[in-house]
Amino acid sequence: MEEGITRIGVSLPKNLLDEFDRIISTRGYSSRSEAIRDAIRTYITEYRWLESEKGEVVGVLVVLYDHHVKGVSDLLIDLQHDFHEIITSSTHIHLNEDQCLEMILVKGKMERIKVLVDKISAARGVMNVKLISAVKKV
Incomplete structure (x- = not known):
């Protein structure tokens, strides 16, 4: 495993995972991990924007x-x-x-x-x- 990479486990309802797999396949992701990293980055960006608004x-x-x-x-x-x-x-x-x-x-x-x-x-x-x-x- 790469230095600086942490492996995690996530429990998801089957229908949510199936939908996620369908979307990442359509978008051309090479793996679930790549798509999850992008989703987490988007979540963090939106959260930071929300936190910066005054x-x-x-x-x-x-x-x-x-x-x-x-x-x-x-x-x-x-x-x-x-x-x-x-x-x-x-x-x-x-x-x-x-x-x-x-x-x-x-x-x-x-x-x-x-x-x-x-x-x-x-x-x-x-x-x-x-x-x-x-x-x-x-």
Whole structure:
């Protein structure tokens, strides 16, 4: 093994791994490891960008979740009430029998929005959270 390389093990649901394999094959990756390294780099880049944003912003939180997971819908509603001062509106879309998409419009201090993003991201049943933001000109 190469110097500076660490081997890890990851447990994934079969359907997620199958989809990942299909995508990396289509994109021409030579191995899962190469694709996972790229995915981790992208995750780190997005996280660093999110962490570097400051001040007042407006944006949209796009949340994909499995509505069959017990409590996830209630948690998302509770969080929206807890963060009412930064949430201007939300839209709920039923994608299929299992998945829902919530678009939450936010306006306020980036520091507070980050807290909301972290709480939603950590929720069981949430599959993906993406913040699309623009720094508000004051």
